[in-house]
Amino acid sequence: MNRIISGFTRYPVHPEKNPVHPVHEFLSQSTPRRPPATRPHLGRDTFSHVNPVIAIVGPTASGKSTLGIEVALQLNGEIINCDSVQVYKEIQIATAKVPLEERKGVLHHLIDFVSPDINYTAGEWAREAAKKIEEIESRGRVPLLVGGTGFYLRALRQPFFSSPPTDESLRQRLNRLREKHGPEHLHRLLKRIDSSAAAQLYPRDWPRVQRAIEVYFQTGRSIVDQQPIRPEPHESSRRLRILALNPPRAELYKRINDRTEEHFRAGLVEEVRGLLDQGFSPASNALGAHGYRRVVEYLQGLRDLESAIEQTKLDVRHYAKRQLTWFRHEADVEWFEGFGEENTILSSILRSIFAGLRSK
Numbered sequence: 256m257n258r259i260i261s262g263f264t265r266y267p268v269h270p271e272k273n274p275v276h277p278v279h280e281f282l283s284q285s286t287p288r289r290p291p292a293t294r295p296h297l298g299r300d301t302f303s304h305v306n307p308v309i310a311i312v313g314p315t316a317s318g319k320s321t322l323g324i325e326v327a328l329q330l331n332g333e334i335i336n337c338d339s340v341q342v343y344k345e346i347q348i349a350t351a352k353v354p355l356e357e358r359k360g361v362l363h364h365l366i367d368f369v370s371p372d373i374n375y376t377a378g379e380w381a382r383e384a385a386k387k388i389e390e391i392e393s394r395g396r397v398p399l400l401v402g403g404t405g406f407y408l409r410a411l412r413q414p415f416f417s418s419p420p421t422d423e424s425l426r427q428r429l430n431r432l433r434e435k436h437g438p439e440h441l442h443r444l445l446k447r448i449d450s451s452a453a454a455q456l457y458p459r460d461w462p463r464v465q466r467a468i469e470v471y472f473q474t475g476r477s478i479v480d481q482q483p484i485r486p487e488p489h490e491s492s493r494r495l496r497i498l499a500l501n502p503p504r505a506e507l508y509k510r511i512n513d514r515t516e517e518h519f520r521a522g523l524v525e526e527v528r529g530l531l532d533q534g535f536s537p538a539s540n541a542l543g544a545h546g547y548r549r550v551v552e553y554l555q556g557l558r559d560l561e562s563a564i565e566q567t568k569l570d571v572r573h574y575a576k577r578q579l580t581w582f583r584h585e586a587d588v589e590w591f592e593g594f595g596e597e598n599t600i601l602s603s604i605l606r607s608i609f610a611g612l613r614s615k
Contacts, residue, residue, distance in 0.1 A: 313500030318595025323401035337402030349546030371541035
């Protein structure tokens with residue numbers, strides 16, 4: 256069982272007893288991370304409403320982006336994107352990124368900056384977001400996190416363990432294996448090298464399965480053993496106010512259906528075809544996102560166009576439902592009943608923010 260992946264050999268990691276094999280050294284070539292700086296533990300009440308960091312969240316198509324811009328204009332704020340699809344360059348139509356000319360001069364960060372062939376993680380976003388919060392506040396402005404990716408916010412509030420940087424060579428080889436044999440093949444590989452991690456992951460949850468394989472080959476240790484070792488949260492997480500939109504479900508679903516049809520009319524198929532022609536993997540995180548993966552299946556001949564459109568509508572509606580469920584399980588979320596474009600919602604949110612400031 257020495258040969259697990261063609262070209263990658265497993266070796267025992269006992270540096271005090273065994274020299275590091277050149278192949279293992281190659282797999283592990285990464286810059287060691289410094290341990291995170293120790294920060295004093297500040298209780299939530301210390302900063303809960305003084306110099307708040309505002310997060311505007313909710314399901315897709317609920318008007319978060321429009322609302323975020325209006326709140327930023329009122330608070331002298333800047334927006335940090337909190338959407339796991341909008342981080343990617345090249346993909347535009349189905350991401351619903353606000354065009355530059357419609358941002359009303361409000362600066363947006365962490366948007367449209369990652370190549371589609373990169374698997375950008377929640378941990379990476381949380382570290383970048385913390386830096387952006389510091390930069391924005393150093394200019395005397397208010398940071399607003401706007402988007403619907405709850406896992407990103409979770410990573411900011413409860414940081415993950417300091418995993419090794421991505422080894423792109425290893426990742427590309429695993430991507431090829433997944434494309435050729437399917438995600439379950441990666442799970443079988445993980446079970447052979449790290450059964451404890453495999454037991455905790457679904458066979459088709461390939462992003463986490465693949466990351467567990469990468470961590471094992473790069474560190475020689477199970478990801479399960481390393482996950483409990485977490486850095487302190489960034490202090491801004493204790494000043495975070497999460498404001499969530501909860502629009503009427505029937506109207507939200509109608510918006511999703513209408514917007515999906517508009518995306519296809521606007522050239523979504525041509526956009527995806529162009530990305531595939533450029534050599535981007537159909538198995539990438541970007542093209543595997545809701546709004547894109549059914550188009551890929553259509554271009555691969557796995558379904559017809561009408562089926563791609565209808566399945567995309569269903570995918571996005573299910574995603575919206577999962578988003579609402581996620582935020583209902585998060586602590587300290589303030590809910591607002593309606594869409595972000597409604598003036599009453601903007602007024603209610605501003606009143607809530609200013610009332611919190613006055614209470615301090």
